[in-house]
Amino acid sequence: MTEATGIKCCIAGKILRVNLSTGKISTQNTEKYARKTLGGRGINSLIMLNEIEPKTKWDDPDNLLCFGTGSLVGTMAPGSCRVDISTINVFSGGKGSANVGGFWGPELKYAGYDNIIVSGKSKKPVYLYINDNRIELREASSLWGQTTYETDNILRRELGDEHIKIAAIGPAGENRVRGSAIIVDTAKAAGGSGVGCVMGDKRLKAVVVRGHGKIEVADPQGYMEEVAKCYRQCAENESLVLSMRRGTIDLFVDQEFPAWNLEMVARNGQDDYWQKEKRIRLMNPETGIPSLRKWVRACPSCPTGCMPYLEINKGKYEGLKGEGIWVNTIQSAARFDIDDPEVMIKFWLLANQLGLDTDYITAGLSWLFECYEKGFITKKDTGGLELTWGNGEALIELIKMVAYRQGIGNLLADGMVEAAEKIGGGSEYYLIHMKGQPSQESYRILKGWGLAVSTSPVAGRHLRGATQGPEHFGPRGLDFKATEYRNQPKAVIWQGKTKELEDNLGICSYVGTWIGAHFLTPANFVGLVNAGMGLNLTEEEMMDHYALLGRNLEKAFNALHTDLSREDDLPPKRFREEEVKSGPFKGFKADEDKYNEMLDELYGLWGWDRKTGMQTRSGLERLGLKEIADKLARQGKLVDR
Amino acid sequence: MEIIRNPSLCYGCRTCQIACSFHHTGSFWPDRSSIDVLRNPQTGVIKWSIDSTCDECKSEKEPLCTKYCTYKAIRANSRK
Numbered sequence: 026m027t028e029a030t031g032i033k034c035c036i037a038g039k040i041l042r043v044n045l046s047t048g049k050i051s052t053q054n055t056e057k058y059a060r061k062t063l064g065g066r067g068i069n070s071l072i073m074l075n076e077i078e079p080k081t082k083w084d085d086p087d088n089l090l091c092f093g094t095g096s097l098v099g100t101m102a103p104g105s106c107r108v109d110i111s112t113i114n115v116f117s118g119g120k121g122s123a124n125v126g127g128f129w130g131p132e133l134k135y136a137g138y139d140n141i142i143v144s145g146k147s148k149k150p151v152y153l154y155i156n157d158n159r160i161e162l163r164e165a166s167s168l169w170g171q172t173t174y175e176t177d178n179i180l181r182r183e184l185g186d187e188h189i190k191i192a193a194i195g196p197a198g199e200n201r202v203r204g205s206a207i208i209v210d211t212a213k214a215a216g217g218s219g220v221g222c223v224m225g226d227k228r229l230k231a232v233v234v235r236g237h238g239k240i241e242v243a244d245p246q247g248y249m250e251e252v253a254k255c256y257r258q259c260a261e262n263e264s265l266v267l268s269m270r271r272g273t274i275d276l277f278v279d280q281e282f283p284a285w286n287l288e289m290v291a292r293n294g295q296d297d298y299w300q301k302e303k304r305i306r307l308m309n310p311e312t313g314i315p316s317l318r319k320w321v322r323a324c325p326s327c328p329t330g331c332m333p334y335l336e337i338n339k340g341k342y343e344g345l346k347g348e349g350i351w352v353n354t355i356q357s358a359a360r361f362d363i364d365d366p367e368v369m370i371k372f373w374l375l376a377n378q379l380g381l382d383t384d385y386i387t388a389g390l391s392w393l394f395e396c397y398e399k400g401f402i403t404k405k406d407t408g409g410l411e412l413t414w415g416n417g418e419a420l421i422e423l424i425k426m427v428a429y430r431q432g433i434g435n436l437l438a439d440g441m442v443e444a445a446e447k448i449g450g451g452s453e454y455y456l457i458h459m460k461g462q463p464s465q466e467s468y469r470i471l472k473g474w475g476l477a478v479s480t481s482p483v484a485g486r487h488l489r490g491a492t493q494g495p496e497h498f499g500p501r502g503l504d505f506k507a508t509e510y511r512n513q514p515k516a517v518i519w520q521g522k523t524k525e526l527e528d529n530l531g532i533c534s535y536v537g538t539w540i541g542a543h544f545l546t547p548a549n550f551v552g553l554v555n556a557g558m559g560l561n562l563t564e565e566e567m568m569d570h571y572a573l574l575g576r577n578l579e580k581a582f583n584a585l586h587t588d589l590s591r592e593d594d595l596p597p598k599r600f601r602e603e604e605v606k607s608g609p610f611k612g613f614k615a616d617e618d619k620y621n622e623m624l625d626e627l628y629g630l631w632g633w634d635r636k637t638g639m640q641t642r643s644g645l646e647r648l649g650l651k652e653i654a655d656k657l658a659r660q661g662k663l664v665d666r
Numbered sequence: 667m668e669i670i671r672n673p674s675l676c677y678g679c680r681t682c683q684i685a686c687s688f689h690h691t692g693s694f695w696p697d698r699s700s701i702d703v704l705r706n707p708q709t710g711v712i713k714w715s716i717d718s719t720c721d722e723c724k725s726e727k728e729p730l731c732t733k734y735c736t737y738k739a740i741r742a743n744s745r746k
Contacts, residue, residue, distance in 0.1 A: 100694045101684055101734065128680075128705075135696065174708060187704055210707040239687075239695030249688065252734075259736065266736075270677075322710055323677035326684065328736040330677040334710040348710060 033559030046145030064096030066109035066528040070578035095531015099134035104533030116461035119583035121218030135236030195380025198225035204385025212348035216382035243559030272333035293391035298608025303364035368417030388463030459485030482579035490521030525575035675739035682731035
């Protein structure tokens with residue numbers, strides 16, 4: 026297989042292994058893993074595939090919780106701060122992965138580590154403290170039960186070091202709420218797959234990092250020339266940069282911004298259109314969310330910045346402040362029909378404090394609101410809460426009930442699919458999920474978006490190739506439209522492959538190939554990798570080997586660990602059956618035949634069997650994965666040609 | 667020459683700190699930078715400081731911290 030032999034630099038060099046059952050801590054060299062995958066998520070995926078036995082469950086001590094910084098993290102490459110967190114997906118039982126930015130990843134590399142692989146399960150709550158070569162598992166009983174904000178305060182006070190960087194879970198993760206996140210810098214969430222639930226199950230409250238070392242690159246001047254090129258590309262797209270600098274939500278101040286009509290799923294999917302008067306109330310520059318923005322902040326090495334800091338100075342949430350609020354927040358507002366800006370800010374910051382994934386909360390709890398509307402549950406079940414559309418106060422209470430497993434929250438905490446089975450009576454149909462994970466995405470209007478979310482190996486989520494038309498997504502020059510089926514698989518695979526590379530290199534999609542920034546393109550990835558790591562790769566090798574490999578590692582993990590099939594790659598049933606009821610896309614739905622045609626083509630492009638979606642021997646052997654192919658064949662999960 | 671930062675324009679991305687370390691060491695080594703950027707994650711407040719090891723990037727066409735600050739938060743008085 027293609028292997029990047031002779032990696033000289035850029036990686037920190039060591040993988041840290043921590044066994045929470047035994048307390049054993051060790052290190053190993055990163056290089057042999059980086060040679061195969063280029064780093065980051067690729068290393069996590071490879072380790073999971075090699076070391077986790079099929080039939081292992083997410084809450085078995087043998088499940089691994091893997092933190093992986095990308096190989097360019099800690100350098101000046103724009104957006105080079107991202108961390109992949111992989112583990113068994115608590116929803117699908119297959120591959121789980123969540124990606125997060127912030128200062129934690131670079132700090133880990135300065136401490137000398139590319140990845141941390143956590144195994145076992147601690148008897149008592151602990152946190153992992155890393156200060157260069159000093160690695161300690163410390164007692165965390167004073168932190169257990171605390172929010173991520175309080176955890177941050179206590180650790181800073183106890184350690185007396187303002188420079189520490191913290192990745193922590195909140196009460197939700199401790200209570201093994203399925204949709205729990207790992208929160209970095211108190212504000213950035215590694216949200217999907219229930220990674221925070223696994224961390225809580227292992228009784229690991231936080232990973233605290235301080236690093237004093239350096240990241241070297243093979244060709245310093247060549248690397249900086251490539252960095253300068255990326256900065257020039259950034260400057261050429263000034264209007265987008267200036268928008269992002271007000272926070273990505275600022276694009277939605279313009280009521281004519283196309284995404285308003287394309288990606289809002291209202292009232293748990295009863296419609297894909299949210300009325301203009303509500304949009305205006307939520308995003309009015311004078312009185313809406315933008316008016317509560319104190320400033321905007323950037324992740325390390327980011328030339329754009331995108332994260333608003335909100336502060337509420339009066340009213341029922343007076344004194345509330347913190348970083349957060351994304352486009353997802355606006356989608357959530359539509360999902361619950363809440364146009365109160367302060368409630369949405371409270372919702373978002375509360376989720377960060379409690380360590381909850383907002384997609385889980387949004388898709389899961391909006392389903393519960395619909396259950397209430399349709400009479401599947403009553404006030405008696407909700408502890409008196411009136412779950413009527415737009416009732417933000419009730420939503421806030423319900424979120425707390427989920428995190429602390431109170432009342433009906435206890436039922437929801439064990440998973441929404443499980444809750445739907447218990448509530449029954451036909452309510453299951455209204456729960457929107459992908460492979461078991463609650464999903465808040467648009468499937469009926471945005472065809473490429475829906476295709477990518479449906480086929481994501483980590484059970485839904487839009488960052489694995491979602492597209493929204495050629496202005497912002499897909500390879501330059503491809504003829505496709507956001508709302509049409511034609512050519513979507515070609516756009517989706519390109520977007521998916523570039524994301525594979527971004528996650529291995531640790532580059533933020535916002536400055537990479539997503540949303541149309543293109544400050545870094547695959548050509549820049551090649552330039553940075555070659556100058557940084559001392560390699561001599563081509564763009565074709567990056568896209569046709571490493572990117573394909575990344576997706577195939579996760580696909581193989583799913584095949585070995587689950588019974589997911591082609592049917593699970595189709596959009597949720599509701600969106601295949603019910604049409605959009607109003608707005609410019611009235612009548613749209615996720616046409617099953619058309620989605621199946623897209624699946625055929627997309628499977629083929631990934632090198633899989635078009636009919637079953639299964640991997641093929643020749644495809645895997647081409648990627649150097651003969652042993653994996655043999656393993657799959659033994660389980661009857663391979664098309665042997 | 668003096669390196670001056672405008673706090674109201676700064677996003678706390680720490681690029682100036684890392685660029686400075688590249689000037690000093692040829693690597694990305696924030697601990698060996700003349701600049702220290704510290705952002706409190708909860709308040710969003712940024713503490714920025716520059717120490718006496720700053721040599722104004724005499725070997726460069728312009729100081730790397732100002733060159734790579736796309737937020738225009740750092741500027742240098744021009745060299746005479």
